[in-house]
Amino acid sequence: MTAAHPTWTIERVDWHDERAIALREAMDEEIGPRYAPVFAAFDEETQVILADDFAVDPATIVDVILVHDATGEPVGHAALRALGNDLEVKRVFVDRRARGQGAGRALMSELERLALARGVSRLILQTGDRQPEAIALYERIGYHAIETFPPYVRFPASRCFAKSLSS
Numbered sequence: 001m002t003a004a005h006p007t008w009t010i011e012r013v014d015w016h017d018e019r020a021i022a023l024r025e026a027m028d029e030e031i032g033p034r035y036a037p038v039f040a041a042f043d044e045e046t047q048v049i050l051a052d053d054f055a056v057d058p059a060t061i062v063d064v065i066l067v068h069d070a071t072g073e074p075v076g077h078a079a080l081r082a083l084g085n086d087l088e089v090k091r092v093f094v095d096r097r098a099r100g101q102g103a104g105r106a107l108m109s110e111l112e113r114l115a116l117a118r119g120v121s122r123l124i125l126q127t128g129d130r131q132p133e134a135i136a137l138y139e140r141i142g143y144h145a146i147e148t149f150p151p152y153v154r155f156p157a158s159r160c161f162a163k164s165l166s167s
Contacts, residue, residue, distance in 0.1 A: 009072070010067055010107070013064050019066060034130040038155075050155055053152060053154060054151075061081050067094070067106050076103045076104065086122065094107070105141060111123065115165060122162055124149065125160065125162075126159070129157045135161075139161075141163070144161060146161060147160065
């Protein structure tokens, strides 16, 4: 299924979709170096625990969406994961060439729509203190800071947010 936005087209895909994988890999390439010094400060045992904390089990993913530009090129990715009784926003990424044009807002708006359709009244998310652009987006669209929630409590750079949704 696809949803149309004024500038963007949103497509629901499987977690294993090759375009989704490519966008997640691009995210890792960009964001990984920002946090490498933080992870390096931990001993090996803690690094393994943290890697497990941040791992995403595909079985917990309930929706994955891509945002496409006017040419049909996928330029952004986001997902929803079941985490306890909540839905968590995961792996929000917009390619550099599409930033500042509303692609991130389109992704988040669609995730919120999908969550409401599932009967969820709140979304939660985790980002990090080395992603000020992500934090700024989340705050602009109505997310507010909350206590760090599991499994991210061991990572001092975690910043967690939530947004109440209404239909």
